[in-house]
Amino acid sequence: MSDQPTTTVDRAALVAELEQVAARYPHRKSAIIPALRLAQGHYGWLSPEAFEDVAHALECTPAFAQSVASFYDMFHLTPAGRHLVEVCTNVSCALKGAGELLDELEDQLGIHAGETTDDGAITLRTVECLGACANAPCVSVNHRYREDFAIAQVRPLITELRASTAGWTDQEREV
Ligand code: FES
Incomplete structure (x- = not known):
């Protein structure tokens, strides 16, 4: 972290x-x-x-x-990575496996929700309902929704985000 x-x-x-x-x-x-x-x-x-x-x-x-x-989720009150991955853990998403999804993200990133990876690439957070309950579980990646998100998509997502930051300067970020 x-x-x-x-x-x-x-x-x-x-x-x-x-x-x-x-x-x-x-x-x-x-x-x-x-x-x-x-x-x-x-x-x-x-x-x-x-x-x-x-x-x-x-x-x-x-x-x-x-x-x-402090009123708005879009503002970071603690240091954030270049990419922001937010997992909805509210009821509909929880019933469709958001907890397991979060566990998998934490395992693969080596961090807990609320933390940023050592390379500064990815911040992982949990959020309340994103309003996409019909297609739960929902993950927001840099404020763009990825719905019906499956555990099998975790590894490709991390690979995609890490690849996109290769060569970025300290100032470059998606969030
Ligand atoms: S409960 Fe997750 S989007 Fe509504």
Whole structure:
């Protein structure tokens, strides 16, 4: 498990982009969602520095930015890998084998849900209902659903994701 993938952040570029997005709104704080997305794109997750940059640009407090971010699953409050694999473990998916699927992903990745692989490639998480219950079990890969996901698809998925990150820089990520 990797706690903190190393990433070099171009803070000057982020500040300039935050300024552009904030200027589009009559109240700078209204740009909080796009600003958080921008910061996450640069940092790879919403670190304390990311919240400071957002707060400075939007003339709000880091606590306000953090409180908004904590409401949405799409924001990472801990370091995330280049790919995000989320397994729905809610009722319909659980009845169709989501637990076994999660076990298999954890075994093959060598991590537990909520962790990131040592190479920084993949973060594994569990999520509540994704709204695809009719085609359970559902796995979200970089926010795109893969429905009726079978255990036999775990190995090919990991191979696919690892192959896609070969040669990527620290800044490149899907999520
Ligand atoms: S319970 Fe998994 S998508 Fe609804």
